[in-house]
Amino acid sequence: MKELRIVFMGTPDFAVATLKALVENQYHIVGVITAPDKPAGRGRKLNESAVKLYAKEANLKVLQPTNLKHDVFLDELKALKANLQIVVAFRMLPKLVWQMPEYGTFNLHASLLPNYRGAAPINWAIINGETKTGVSTFFIDEKIDTGDMIFQKEIGIETDENVGSLHDKLMTIGSDLVLKTVNAIKKGDVKTIPQKITKDIRTAYKLNKDNCKIDWNASIDNIYNKIRGLSPYPAAWCTLINGDHELDVKIYQAEKEIMPHKNSIGTIIHDNKTLKVAVTNGYIIIKEIKLPGKRTMDIKSLLNGYTFERNAKML
Secondary structure (H helix, E strand, O other): OOOOOEEEEEOOHHHHHHHHHHHHOOOOEEEEEOOOOEEEOOOOEEEOOHHHHHHHHOOOOEEOOOOOOOHHHHHHHHHOOOOEEEEEOOOOOOHHHHOOOOOOEEEEEOOOOOOOEEOOHHHHHHHOOOOEEEEEEEEOOOOOOOOOEEEEEEEEOOOOOOHHHHHHHHHHHHHHHHHHHHHHHHHOOOOOEOOOOOOOOOEEOOOOOOOOEOOOOOEHHHHHHHHHHOOOOOOEEEEEEEOOEEEEEEEEEEEEEEOOOOOOOOEEEEOOOOEEEEEEOEEEEEEEEEOOOOOOEEHHHHHHHOOOOOOOEEO
């Protein structure tokens, strides 16, 4: 058995589950690398990352470099004398960092690689209508998410699942897969395989305002999948035209209703309890929505205090 000295690198909640699992299973964490504190809110108070908050609770040494190539950080990292580094939801590492430990640096990625390499794998799996996804561990190399595979674990995606619930499932099975990977490294029993390169590999592009906008001319399934694939964060959005007002609204929950109709695309149809938007071959029934400057609300609450003009529509 190898005596492991582990440096853990991660920032958001998704990474906390893995770090906690390592600590609870008595692995020797010699240091935690996470993002610098960032100002947030009206008071611009410095916010600590989820990983940092947990690391402090667990009395782990924390480093927060702004530059991963800076000599001061590299000296601090070397001083930890780690022989294994684990990366979960962090950032791209320079070669002089990932090649430092004797047993390598491996990453946990929330997809079935080689599909959905990139920044938002959980979102894009749902947006693209996948019926399965999973988690993968692999040793880091020069490119993003391309290193030799160690283990994978597959799970199904429910037809009404949103990215929030899928995130939590992958977070749990991901922490288990990291433990399995670390145990194999500890035993000296790691067998890697290169990622298969095919022409139809799908990419998990970084989310931005443009690719989060709803195209009401798309198919009913594509629209439905985009809404659930972006909920609760960052949320699918569109423009509401209501009389003389144009509002950018976010849609958090919806259902689809497949049926023939003669309404033009984007037409809003509502009564006292429901609101739906006409699309090709049916309607998107909106269940939760957020208007600018307002809280997220269910449609019944919205209709109690908001008036839609006769020709209101979604663009």
